[in-house]
Amino acid sequence: MATAETVLAEKQDGFLRITLNRPDRLNAFNEEMHLALRGQLKVAAETADIRAVLLTGAGRAFCAGQDLSDRDMRDGSEAPDLGVTLETLYNPLVRQIRALEKPVICAVNGVAAGAGANIALACDIVLAARSARFIQAFSKIGLVPDSGGTWLLPRLIGEARAKALAMTGEPLNADTAADWGLIWKAVPDEELQSEAQSLASRLASGATKGLAATKKLIQDAADQPLDRQLDDERDAQRLAGRSSDYKEGVSAFLEKRPARFTGT
Ligand code: LHQ
Numbered sequence: 001m002a003t004a005e006t007v008l009a010e011k012q013d014g015f016l017r018i019t020l021n022r023p024d025r026l027n028a029f030n031e032e033m034h035l036a037l038r039g040q041l042k043v044a045a046e047t048a049d050i051r052a053v054l055l056t057g058a059g060r061a062f063c064a065g066q067d068l069s070d071r072d073m074r075d076g077s078e079a080p081d082l083g084v085t086l087e088t089l090y091n092p093l094v095r096q097i098r099a100l101e102k103p104v105i106c107a108v109n110g111v112a113a114g115a116g117a118n119i120a121l122a123c124d125i126v127l128a129a130r131s132a133r134f135i136q137a138f139s140k141i142g143l144v145p146d147s148g149g150t151w152l153l154p155r156l157i158g159e160a161r162a163k164a165l166a167m168t169g170e171p172l173n174a175d176t177a178a179d180w181g182l183i184w185k186a187v188p189d190e191e192l193q194s195e196a197q198s199l200a201s202r203l204a205s206g207a208t209k210g211l212a213a214t215k216k217l218i219q220d221a222a223d224q225p226l227d228r229q230l231d232d233e234r235d236a237q238r239l240a241g242r243s244s245d246y247k248e249g250v251s252a253f254l255e256k257r258p259a260r261f262t263g264t
Helices: 002-006 031-046 082-099 115-122 137-141 149-157 159-168 174-180 189-204 208-221 226-241 244-254
Strands: 007-012 015-020 052-057 061-063 104-108 111-113 125-129 133-135 185-187
Touching (some): 007 031, 015 189, 031 082, 052 189, 125 189, 137 159, 149 159, 174 185
Parallel strands (some): 111 133, 125 185
């Protein structure tokens, strides 16, 4: 089955671990991998006892972006309409990650290039192995950063760094990415998977509704003034205050015991 080949998915300890699995192509995206990944994100969205997602790559890379062997025009064939590719494959994927009402952790296990870098950055919390590199490879093949890159980069690291990374295509190492605030943290290679797993497991046992509302509020903040944000926080807090997890969180605090959140 397509899913079993290009994307591996395994339910673990309350979260879904999704592994991009085309290691001989550095997990570059073809259509099949796109659809398989989106299928697994849909499973995560629709399964109540999956309360977080961990996305990573098989082999030595996280993802090298679009599979360029699918785009070979050396035989004189007509240029593909990349707008259609974005509209039908990359944009829905980024929207799906951002809209998923559960935390999405990305464990960048090696190079993340082109759309592969920006899909990683679209996730909620990004950990990277120290040896990983982030490459806005688009300029090297005459393209513009996509998959949300031109929106995410300036917001995360500012216009000066965003433009330089995008225009030069220079690799950024994981430590610098963390220092600049592009990602959450860089960890020793051998600790990446265990650290990402324990974070995913911790978030999966958290107050899922509150985490989902936090994700949405922070994302929405990029597009609106403080006044509107204050109103949205009021509305979200009203809902969070009616959740079972709020009641449990306060009870656990008062009883000096760990909270047992159910995600409801
Ligand atoms: C690959 C790829 C790859 C195929 C490594 N494709 N085989 C969106 C909409 C529509 C179309 C266009 O694009 C987009 C968005 C994009 O993502 S555009 C950007 C596409 N990605 C790139 O330009 C990155 C291309 N790859 C590289 O620059 C290097 O491979 C990096 C820096 C990622 C890794 O370098 P190395 O560690 O030196 O590995 P390598 O280059 O030797 O790659 C290993 C193999 O993987 C090799 O195959 P081979 O058969 O020789 O072992 C590569 O051809 C293959 N590979 N990326 N994107």
